[in-house]
Amino acid sequence: MMMNADLRRERAAATFQPELLTHILDGGAERTRRRKEIEALVINDPDFQHEDLNFLSRSQRYEQAIRKSSLMVMKLREYGIADPDEIYWFKRICLGSFPEPFGLHFSMFQKTLETQTTDAQKEKWLPLVHGVKIIGTYAQTEMGHGTHLRGLETTATYDPATQEFILNSPTVTSIKWWPGGLGKTSNHAIVLAQLYTQGQCKGLHAFIVPIRQLGTHEPLPGITVGDIGPKFGYDEMDNGYLKMDNFRIPRENMLMKYAQVEPDGTYVKPLSDKLTYGTMVFIRSLIVGDSARSLSRACTIAIRYSAVRHQSELKPGEPEPQILDYQTQQYKLFPLLATAYAFHFVGAYIKDTYHRISGDIHKGDLSELPELHALTAGLKAFTSWTANAGIEECRMACGGHGYSRCSGIPDIYVTFTPSCTYEGENTVMMLQTARFLVKSYTQVSSGQQVTGMVSYLNDLSRQRIQPQHVAARSVAVRINDPVSLVEAYKARAARLVEAAAKNLQAELNHRKSKEDAWNRTSVDLVRASEAHCHYVIVKLFTAKLAEISNAAVRAVLTELCLLYALYGISKNTGDFLQAGILTDAQITQVNQRVKELLAIIRPNAVALVDSFDFHDVHLGSVLGRYDGNVYENMFEWAKKSPLNKTEVHESFHKHLKPMQSKL
């Protein structure tokens, strides 16, 4: 079919080559080539074809997902794809917006066994895991316990007589709840439980627990396991529950690389438990990247559709304009587009930093870890909150059709939104970052210098000596210069960190306990963390510009970077005004400049989403199709809806007809 004329015009008018930007996002032209090659393997493979998942019941969707998961295992092996990035490319084109029930097997289950087992345990379990002779998951969260790990209630009591652990779920709140793949798929689970030996509780430890019979897949005696029921999204995933009643496992099933229980029940303490930090940092950094990608997909759909959709009139007597020509529509979408780019660069930065220092971590040098840990916690929360709201805004910007499942945005939203909760609840994450910020502030106050992203706090003491400093700053901000805007964000972060730290101190002075004072300051602390993360993002985006060699691409990214920074100011004017960083007049200029940038970015909007280079199969959206033939395909899609299977629905015979004949 021909490409929609509006989109053709949009693409012809772009001032840069989208492929060049794609290469930057992929990390080089060669990587783009390889990614496309891998995607083609899936797209051209008839085995991966299936009906639109939106037309299936949950049980059917689960079945499809299992079919695909199993196929992927085989095909990846067949093609010899083993690089993590390449596996990721293969899987995401295969899964679209959806999770896979084997997800936890290949991530947490395998990773935990690789890192927390003894050599003997590795020898026994890893071949089974790699060969998918067993399927496992990771059961930590309980119905009544998530954030506060020490509060988990599941127990593992050592019985020296039989050299076994006895696992129990003593209360309803202690039932394991939520682990992916637990309900129906897995036959093993790593279970976190409070270890009791020789009458003493030794805290949380990990155990390998078989839960289903190999061969029949029936739950083992003493195990109650099942699916936790329907959710907002994740229909493919059998998030499960697990209840254990005096379930016995051999002593060797405790993961013993660090802590150990000897045959007689003697407990041997671990040396250090900081190493688990690294995994968390890694997983949270993935969420930052995922925020970028999910938001990018929603932007692609909303912007392409806004170029195809015509509505109302801008000029009397003229044809209906593309809705993308309305200022209000641009104001909804372009700041999100800029945000998506910002998050891409931040995600890449965190990933690189993690890889750079993970060598040190393995050597036991943890010096850079606290800052990276604090930074990823905050950025995970900041980016997932922003992307979550942004995806919703994109859906809203598509009007009624955005609400239809055919738009694909509902699926992106419901799949993405739990990332605000999992791997660290966002508010809790922000408070962890705040703890680091307050600590750094306290160091500075006591005369020590701090390094890294928080080094701006060092300036605070200087400002106190020169009271004019802050006021003088306001005139200095140049609103067309990203570097100057980084300074403005820095000043805002410094001011909010200082305010939160001072409020905390004031609460402490009111004879409050440390915990009360912290709690009574937590709203301020979250604001401080947000301002810090916002600063880091503007800084990283700005730094990225210098690395871009192609002038046309650099120009358009500079516009996006400016829009990102200025829009952020216009949404948080209170902070900038109150701190005296910007004047009323400058705020008015900022607001004006944001609107000018919308008009400047407008001609490149479609090319900027094309650069994300999402294949239609991955996008899974009728509204966001590359060719823009939206309406014809909506009709084709609707005809396949389950309600349309028969021309006269059975409800007519069951209910309508009897009613009409009775009345």
Add this chain to the structure above:
Amino acid sequence: MALTETGKYSQGSVLGSVNPDIASERQTASFSVEKLTAWLDGGAERTRLRRAVVEAIERDPVFSRENQYFQSQNESYEAAVRKAVHLQKKMHEMGWTDDGPEFKYIYRALSGDLAFLLHRIFIRSISVLGSDKQIAKWIPLATQYQLIGSYAQTELGHGTYLQGLETTAVFDITTQEFVLNTPNISAMKWWPGDMGRSATHTVVFAQLYINGKCYGLHPFIVQIRSLQDHSLCPGITAGDIGPKMNFEHIDNGYLMLQNVRVPRENMLSKFCEVQPDGTYVRRGSQKINYFTMTTVRISLISDEVVIPLMKACTIAIRYSVVRRQSKLKPREQEAKILDYQTQQEKLLPQLAAAYAFYFISDYLQELFNRGYREIQRKNFDMLPELHAFSSGFKAMVTQYGTSAVKICLQACGGHGYSLLSGLPSLYTKIFASCIYEGENTILLLQTARFLIKCFMAASTGQSVPPSVTYLAAVTPEKCPAKNKLDFLSPDIYTEAYQHMAARLISSTAAKLQDLIQSGVKKHDAWNQCTVQLAQAAKAHCHYITVKNFAETVEKLETQPGIQKIMKHLCDLFALHGIFSNAGVFLHDGYVSGAQMDMVTASYLDLLAVIRKDAVPLVDAFDFTDKTLNSALGSYDGQVYQRLYEWAQKSPTNKQMSPAYERYLKPLLHKTLSKL
């Protein structure tokens, strides 16, 4: 809740007793919950009636919603039809009527999960747009369900801009019929409820052509399905538009018309008529059409926004006193999550907003009633104001409400994501209200147009409607507050809102004028100011909401217990708005930086005060457990037990999935290649 015996899991013995963590919240209420409920209902007698209706509905197993979250699209649709049919019988039995006081309570008890809601719009549009003769013919057929109607306006390519609709109706003088056609794929009717599967008839909006001349949009009654066997009529293509985020029980439909002929008498002709010789006659004023839209938007605020928001608050707040997580003090038990300031700061402003919008919905209803009386006296003066109000508040309240429900959902952590929490479906439903009955941005711009006009009039000394006289009022340049307690004075914060709204409207008006004077065409200037205009319209509605809340509290002096807590909520609603929009209050120096710190301090103090009454404040909404349909929000607070028992009923646990035999087993045994 120590459940060490396995038997107790299946028996559910804790259900029926109240969780002590929620019981203790109720012992310390600062006011009488029952009195607040009665006051919200508009009197104890109304409360009694509401409870009677809700109980009658809930006792009837046909109306059960227990399996709602487990249903497929087909099952939901069938259930909605079954309920709608059964409801007719029930209403007859109970002596309830469609326009009686009970209907609102029925709707509340069923949470709107009912088919044939568009049938009601069908009836209403014929009553408003039809001639007496048409009313006499069609209304009895519709009310007795001899036919099922729908209302087809929106097209695949056209929503907001009605003039752009493409469906045509050409008058054929020789047969005295209209010939209806869908000329393009984008002209297909798309979205109308009840049309995909149920409706036999629908009101179709089409461009009327007589002798080659277009007369604009007109409504026509078109039969689409056979009354005998429900098959599609000749020339009709119709079906369901496929799965959506919610409203799976409603068969939103598409409709394509190919040379479909309807008799001349099927054009609804109260205002316009085509005579047999093709003469087009217009009569009466169509202004009343506006009024219908106004009615729908106002009733939607209460039914589709305020009630779902109240439910979401009930669920999230009750859950937050049952859920314990982490420790506030070492050596103590884990704390209720509602004791964390951050959790209070998420939920309590939404609770205050639920009350604020409940009151604004009453206010709008009253304004509307007054307008209606005037219109009956043929005085249309209030129409522009009513229209502007209904548009602006529809937009502001739906948007605010959607974000509030989302906050409630996210504040419940992982369990909020389970459909069994009830929150996802509340969210996806309220979300749709931002689009239907007028897209919000468009509506805000309509309100802005009215405000700019009033501002211009007021500044040249002309009279303007009472709600906008403030645009010309002289206010102090600076906020007079001296300490944080001053910000608990309604005069202080109401004035701050007034100043802020007036400033945004006047500065936008000035910008518009500047642009026009500098030679920019009027429509271009308008488009260049739309971001600001929408902001100004929202500010106006926010101001009126705060002012109305403060006035409502003032009128409560006969009930001091309730007045006190309502005053706290009013303060919280107002200060939360200033705290979260600090920039617009600081911008021209009306509120100083030091004053903003006072606002923040007072705002955070209020959280701790309202925290103590949070559970009684949601109890006062008086939702039954069945209405909430939530594992997290039930009155007894037995969250975990309910969640566990309910999850076991999921079809994924009851039906054998073929996934293991078909895929997992071969994979584990490495015989997948045989697939």
